[in-house]
Amino acid sequence: MLQVPNIPDMSVPDGDSDADNQEIKAWGEKTKFDFEPKSHVDIMQNLDMVDFERGAKVHGFRGYYLKNDGARLSWAIWNYANEFFGAKGFIPILPPAIVKKENLYGTGHLPNDAEDVYNTQDEDYLIGTAEVPVTGYHSGEVLSQAELPKKYLGFSPCFRREAGSYGKDTKGLIRVHEFYKVEQVILCEASHQESVKWHEWINRNTEEFIESLGIPYHTVINCGGDLGQGQVKKYDIELWVPMEEKYREISSASYFHDFQARRFNIRYKNNEGKVEYIHTLNSTAIPTPRILVSLVENFQQADGSIKIPEPLRKYMNKETISL
Template sequence: MLDIKFVRENLDAVAEAMKNRHAPWDSAAFSELDEARREAIQQEEALQAERNALSKSIGQMMSQGKKDEAAAAKERVSAIKDELATVAARREEADTALRDLLMHVPNMPDASTPVGDDENDNPEVRRWGTPRDFAAEGFEAKAHWDLGPELGIMDFERGVKLAESRFYLLGGLGARLERALINFMADTHTSRGYKEWWCPALANANTLTGTAQLPKFEEDLFKTTGGLYLIPTAEVQLTNIHAGEVLDADKLPLKYCAFTPCFREEAGSAGRDTRGIIRVHQFSKVEMVKYAKPEEAFDDLESMVADAENILQLLGLPYRVISLCTGDIGFSSAKTYDLEVWLPCYDGYKEISSCSCCTDFQARRANIKYRDPEHFKGSRYVYTLNGSGLAVGRTMAAVIENYQNADGTVTVPDVLVPYMGGVTVIKPEEL
């Protein structure tokens, strides 16, 4: 959530930022609510001061025999109590309305975030690896949604039978490959200084509000009858571990990672990526989260991107890094890099990781601060960062497609062989 004081003092900058983000923004509505809130606070403070002064003087009046004046003062104190209740209600109403308004306003893009309208305006930062030329090898590459079932490691029809569309089954070496990727990613990140956590797959509304999935994106979430939500990403849990806490500066940055199942309604994706395992309702992901000092956060973002890239490089998967423009970055993000892996089925690159610096936007909502007595008094909000490290299903699709052979088998990347029990080639099997 944006800081009220910052918005008040930078209305033009906020309006420009929201324009660049194509986000609705009404400066007049904010100012009206802000003024009503400030006026109510001033009235409340003035009434409290008057009440305190009168209460203090009543005893003096009584000792001086000024009974009538004391009685009048008591009547005024009683009246102030009613006035305070009215003013407090008005302040709370303005507070609630202002908070609700800001809860639906996205983060301010960082100055280094390119200005643009949509994904077509995202500049490419770099590429790594060269996509295979299957034609030069004498065969046509198959999509994972064809090759998986032919190998007997994926079953889309039975996944739909068990649940509904956008669910699937993995069997045999398909299930083993999923587990291998999860363990490989988690082991790699922990070897680079991330503390691993095992998190609940359900979260309450306060937790999802802290990372800004609520209230704006409730339609994208699966909700239980008990009021809990299935998490769309481990970012939700990892970021809220320290909700309501004050951290020590010398412990920052904190680097966390976790594997979780992730659940998304995909409410706005009708007709998009309907084949295969690219866009589904349930998927596995290894997530990275950092709590950082503001002055170090954007360097921490670069290192987080490098950690995600390391996974792709170890797997030998060609990819590119793009910087998301203002019209394409996520709601909480100030700056985002996407990693896009090469997928032959699309004859192009597809997102496999998104790494973002959210500045203090989430920390304000979750009330996460840090103290640094050597540099400032009191406490300040931390900056939070998150990144996929990686989306497991999309990584599996990339491995299957990029490592396929002319005979319909799939070579297992060297780094995964120990996690696959020594299996070096995935051959057809009965599901």
């Protein structure tokens, strides 16, 4: 039974893979340059923002160090995300990054994605997203309808083996084993209409965040073949990467109906006194360092510097990154 998937919404398009996802929105003009642009790898190395050589020495393949303004820019993004999403009523939460396997079964990451998850000698697991511990926060509990919706903003390190990605994105910061992610998690009452409403809301939150930074993006609706086991419907937001001349995924927003709640045994007592399983939703608010790829490439200047997006300047106390 643990391998039986959820039932997709009728609005989900048919398809076998992400190649069949359908664009539903595009925002911003694709960046054009009047000089020869460079990749984020070259720009960040030239500005001493990243060290891949020592990262590989210490961690191995896909290892990296963010340093100097590479680290400062990441902190600026985290601080701005906390401020931006906090203004929307989220409760900030710093969850454990090491969890019992029951939590990964609860979210649906196990058993099907076992090869992509790190586990310890004690049979605990390193999370690949704050969705796992934040959704598990209320496991085994009965909430009241008056408490809903619960809106949590999780921030955590994330770990992924990328076992199925051999040979993909071997350079740069697109695909790494360890990263950080700000995650929106919502628990709402057991209503399809409520799930749809909050799904649109959390996805739009991330769109607004990216728009405030001025990075071109598009949003796609994922086809049935590109849904996770428990997902009823999912949107991906993808940022424009100039040197690849394509969009790359930065965020996914999904709703699950009661798929996860049944596994976690999270219920609520409605206003009529009936106990029901809640509905769960989640969406990436922003991942680092992946967002740096698009930010650095889109905001590079002819002299090799980087123009800092306006909302981040107060956290870095300057307008450009340069030598």
